[in-house]
Amino acid sequence: MICPKCGFVDKSIDVPELSKTISKLVTCKKCGTTIFCVPSQKRREKSTIETVQKGESREEHLVEIYLKYEKGRISKKRPGSSDIDRDIYDENNELIYHWEIKERSNSLNAYKETQFPYAKIDEAKRLIKETGKPVFIVLKFVDCWARINIDLKKEYKKGKQPFAPRYRPWQRTKERQIPVQILVEELEILKIRDECQEDF
Numbered sequence: 610m611i612c613p614k615c616g617f618v619d620k621s622i623d624v625p626e627l628s629k630t631i632s633k634l635v636t637c638k639k640c641g642t643t644i645f646c647v648p649s650q651k652r653r654e655k656s657t658i659e660t661v662q663k664g665e666s667r668e669e670h671l672v673e674i675y676l677k678y679e680k681g682r683i684s685k686k687r688p689g690s691s692d693i694d695r696d697i698y699d700e701n702n703e704l705i706y707h708w709e710i711k712e713r714s715n716s717l718n719a720y721k722e723t724q725f726p727y728a729k730i731d732e733a734k735r736l737i738k739e740t741g742k743p744v745f746i747v748l749k750f751v752d753c754w755a756r757i758n759i760d761l762k763k764e765y766k767k768g769k770q771p772f773a774p775r776y777r778p779w780q781r782t783k784e785r786q787i788p789v790q791i792l793v794e795e796l797e798i799l800k801i802r803d804e805c806q807e808d809f
């Protein structure tokens with residue numbers, strides 16, 4: 610397990626492969642937080658346009674919170690339909706990193722692996738080579754904020770099964786549906802606690 614509050618990893622407690630109901634996993638030995646497995650909740654969707662609009666303002670809200678605690682001053686959307694959404698600039702208007710934020714409706718320990726389109730890994734590596742700046746993927750789970758610093762030298766695990774994330778219509782191509790699979794125990798847990806639920 611990995612503690613959503615302090616980031617402590619206890620290898621003697623396995624993260625379930627696939628949680629189907631809300632359950633209590635364990636209490637963190639380091640900070641005493643009760644750790645829950647909370648599977649992702651299906652939100653009722655009205656229309657695609659409405660969902661996209663709602664999703665974008667929610668995303669802006671999360672971006673604002675992130676920049677309150679982490680490096681950077683201004684977040685700009687990257688041009689076009691890049692697989693990595695945003696660029697961050699400092700107060701001197703210098704590009705400092707590229708990043709993207711994804712919100713999850715499950716808790717950190719609900720699934721052993723977290724996945725997102727493999728195309729983001731390819732694009733991240735391309736960007737690191739092009740600009741020399743780091744690329745981060747931030748995952749906002751219901752109980753914590755976590756981060757991946759994409760490593761140019763790392764071979765990321767490719768899933769075999771295509772999966773169906775919530776894509777915008779123009780992003781629905783077959784290739785993008787091959788996921789990367791990352792063990793949640795390898796994520797960096799951030800100190801941000803805004804919008805984090807502690808009890809379920």
Ligand SMILES: [Zn+2]
Nearest residue numbers: 612615637640
């Ligand atoms: Zn802890």
